[in-house]
Structure formats: structure tokens, C-alpha cells
Amino acid sequence: MSSSIRSIAEVLSGAVEAGSTVTVRGWVRTRRDSKAGLSFVHLHDGSCFATIQAVVPNSLSNYPTEVLKLGAGCSVIVTGEVIATPGREQPCELRAAEVTVVGWVDDPETYPMAKKAHTLEYLREVAHLRPRTNTLGAVTRVRHCLAQAVHRYFHERGFFWVHTPIITAADAEGAGEMFRVSTLDTSNLPRTREGGVDHSKDFFGKPAFLTVSGQLNVETYAMAMSKVYTFGPTFRAENSNTSRHLAEFWMIEPEVAFNTLRENAALAEDFLKYLFKAVLTERHDDMAFFADRVDPDCVGRLERLVASNFEQMTYSDAIAALERSGEKFEFAVKWGIDLQSEHERWLTEKHVGRPVVVMNYPKDIKAFYMRLNDDDRTVAAMDVLAPGIGEIIGGSQREERLDVLDRRIAEMGLVKEHYWWYRDLRRYGTVPHAGFGLGFERTILYATGIQNIRDVIPFPRTPGHAEF
RNA sequence: UCCGACUUAGCUCAGUCGGUAGAGCAGGCGGCUGUUAACCGCCGGGUCGCUGGUUCGAGUCCAGCAGUCGGAGCCA
DSSP states (O other): OOOEEOOHHHHHTTOSOTTOEEEEEEEEEEEEEETTTEEEEEEEOSSSSSOEEEEEETTSTTTTTTGGGOOTTOEEEEEEEEEEOTTSSSSEEEEEEEEEEEEOOSOTTTOSSOSSOOOHHHHHTTTTTGGGSHHHHHHHHHHHHHHHHHHHHHHHTTOEEOOOOSEESSOOSOOSOOOEEOOSOTTSOOBOTTSSBOGGGSTTSSOEEEOSOSHHHHHHHHHHHSEEEEEEEEEOOOOOOSTTOOSEEEEEEEEEETOOHHHHHHHHHHHHHHHHHHHHHHOHHHHHHHHHHTOTTHHHHHHHHHHSOOEEEEHHHHHHHHHHSOOOOSSOOOTTSOOOHHHHHIIIIIIISSOEEEEEEEGGGSOTTBOBOTTSSEEEEEEEEETTTEEEEEEEEEOOOHHHHHHHHHHTTOOGGGGHHHHHHHHSSOOOEEEEEEEHHHHHHHHHOOSOGGGSSSSOOBTTBOOO
């Protein structure tokens, strides 16, 4: 018998002719027996949302001894003929001629992935087995689809992917707690004469940390390659325990020479639309599942986003709208405050009803590297706020004028010598430039309608949690 | 870190006025059926998060601790 190994996606897509013999390999999701002398075994292999139905006749020699004992989680190899089944719930099925059991489930009663609905909270406790579920399988395919779309989008537009460092020796942005990277023996630290830790004895000869952003590094490449981006892991040691934060997450940071804030906002909008279009066209099956079981509006929300223009408003206009709203906010609204979650939610969920780009924030609440506007009190910053998620993108036009940059560094109490190479970019052929950071997991949340960020990354790291 | 809620079978939950525990799903066995979230019947399965207190008696009331979830802050 000649047969070729195929993924379930290939077989179900019609790429395999009815009547041909194929071999599929995967894991059992359910088994149902019929007195007509056959069993229906549904298999998944991750290649698509759907399972394939193997119809196993009781004439197989291992039918009573093995096939009738198959349950959820068992791994099998099935060879058989592809049979078209028009009118049934699946386009085709596999008439099994041979079933080989590769791995049994030790104890079906305590197998954590029972043939039933599990809560996402429970599945986090069994993160090594949860990719076998419908939900995490769908998340995994959508995550992959989005990651591929990120690279495709930039590649097609002449951007270069720059691998900025994971380990950094400077608290560059002065933003957020950082994870320390050290090879020192913590139970026997080398000391300086003054009694402090002698960092010169450490691996890098000075304190080192995990990156909180690749932006400052990628700016150096924007000043040579024009259009660049980073896409990699990012680390924040903040003790934040929310459905939108991780200690280790992935971020996409494009940086474009000669771009203004307005062009930056246009890029962010075009980019997000491209990503969601990719999900809509490439992952119908998974999105249909999310619409059915997770969030009825998730497909409609993406379709509307792709078809409409983002609302743009200045920070000052946003404050004015909030003041006119008549809402009772916990935090009072007035020009100069940083927008609170409740304010962002009202803007994007109630006032606009779709993503909104807020631009030109007060300089005192934003980072030193953001370009000072002519009014001398705002900077060319932008946040893209999404309904249900909050801030999905944060970005700005960067300060390209050395004298202004130095003034901002001083105002914020930073030490300009620490930024010597960043300042060099302004000394040697400086140009206006702009970029932003997109939270990858938050993008997945928006696409799928899933509520908790821990459910859209394979192995979530949060305060107190680094299992698996 | 702060505020709030929750913690009972493998999972999701109910448990009245304080009187030593129940359902659905999952699992096992049987029945039925080209089934497809199958259906029907039977069975096994519990240190009621931990520690202490009140009480003749605590899953239930009180205190502390732990864990989980939600919200806030920080941000992506």
C-alpha cells in the first residue's frame, strides 16, 4: 500500500484527491463507537482548527484490543482512503485501513485535558498540555499568522529587521524596573572599599539588565538604513498583576528616518489594518471559533477596523472631550494629567467606538527623547488606544536637535554622559525620525477577543510565576 | 503594591436556619446508534485551601495566613 504522510489541514482542504490513500499522524480528541461495526475517531495535529474523522472498521486486527481503548490524548498514526462525504458535517473522512497507537494516556481519569470544556484559568496550570485544546491551538495559529504578517509587511516595504540586544548595560529610558543580569555569586558578593557591590567583577564589568525596549538601539540603524524595525522579547520587572501585563512579552518597534509624527500615525494605522486583514483572510477557521465561543464580535470588530479610518485627536482635544462628557471619573480630568485607564476606555469605547490615536501630550508626562513641539509644552507623542485593551501602541517623533535633547535630559534629571552614543546620532547627520512600539500580545488579544494576556503567550511570566 | 470577590469530587459549581456533603461534565462498565459537543442506564470518586478560635456540634460563624480571579497603579 502506497501512502503519503499528510497534515490534517491538507486532507481537509481538498488538496488530496478522494480515493487516494494517505497517512495522518496526531492525537485523539474523541472516539465514538457504532454497533454498525465501526468507530469514529477524531484526530487533531495542530495544522488547522478542524479535526479529521477516521472511520475505523472492527475488521482491523487491533480493533478490540486497542481501537476500543482509545481516548482523548492518545497519539496515533492512521492510514486509509480519503472518502468525500458531501452533506455530512465534514468535507471528507478517512476510511482507516491501519491504526497504530504510538502513545497511550496513562490514566484517562486524571488526564488533565478531559473531553470537556475547561476554563482558561485552569488551563494555565497545565500550560504544557493546553496547546492540545481548541482554544490554545487557535491562539497559536493566530499568533503565528500575525507574526508572519509583521515580517511580511515590513519586508514588502523595504524595512530591515534589526536584532537589537536582549542584554543591555544601561537603564536607557529610565522607565520601569529592569531584570538584572549577573554571574556574581549572590551569597558572596565582591565588595568595593566603600562596601558596595563591586560590579567591575561581574561578567560585563558593570551592571547589566534585560532590555525594556529596543528603541534606542534601533534608532542607530534608522540613521543608516532608513527604515528598520525590531521584533523580539522585552522584559519588565514591574510588580504589575493585570490581564494586560507580562514580565516577558514581545514587542514590535519600527523606526523610520525622515518621518514626522503624522507619518508615524499613518504607518501605525496601515500596519494594524494589514495585520488584521491577514488574520481575517488566513485564519477563517480559528476566527469562526473565537466568534462562536469567545467573543461574538471579534470578526465584525476586525472587519470594521480594516474598513474605517482611525480617529485622530490631540491630547488637548481629548481632555476637552473628557471634560464635556458628563461622566463621573474617579480621577479628575484636567490638562496636564496623564490619561487614566478609565479616561482611555471612555475615549475609545464610548466616545469613538474604535481605535483612537491621541497625539501631542504634555512634555512633563512623556519620555526625554520625544520631540518638543513649537508650543514648548507638548511633545510629538502618540498613543493608539483600542477598545477593551487600552494602549496598544505608544510612539513618538524623536528629538533630533541636540541642544533641545540635552535640555530635556537635564530637565528630567538624567545624566547626559550615559547617552553619549544616542547623542552622537544628533551630532553626525541628524534627521527627524519617528517610531512606535506595538505590544504583540495585546494585538492578539484584540484580534481574538480573549480577555487575559496570559492566554495568548505559550508560557506566561508574571510576578511569582515562571513555571514550565 | 493597593481595593474587592472567591477557594467544596479530575473539571465547573450548588450546599437553606450551624446538625459529619450533592449535581452536571469527565472517567469505568453496559445499552443504542453512520456517529460528529451523540444519547440512555449503572458505578467508583471528598483531609470542604491551611492554621487557630466560638460552639454539645463548623463546609456554614470569627481571626490570621496562603492561593486564584477581577479592578487600580505602571505600561506594550
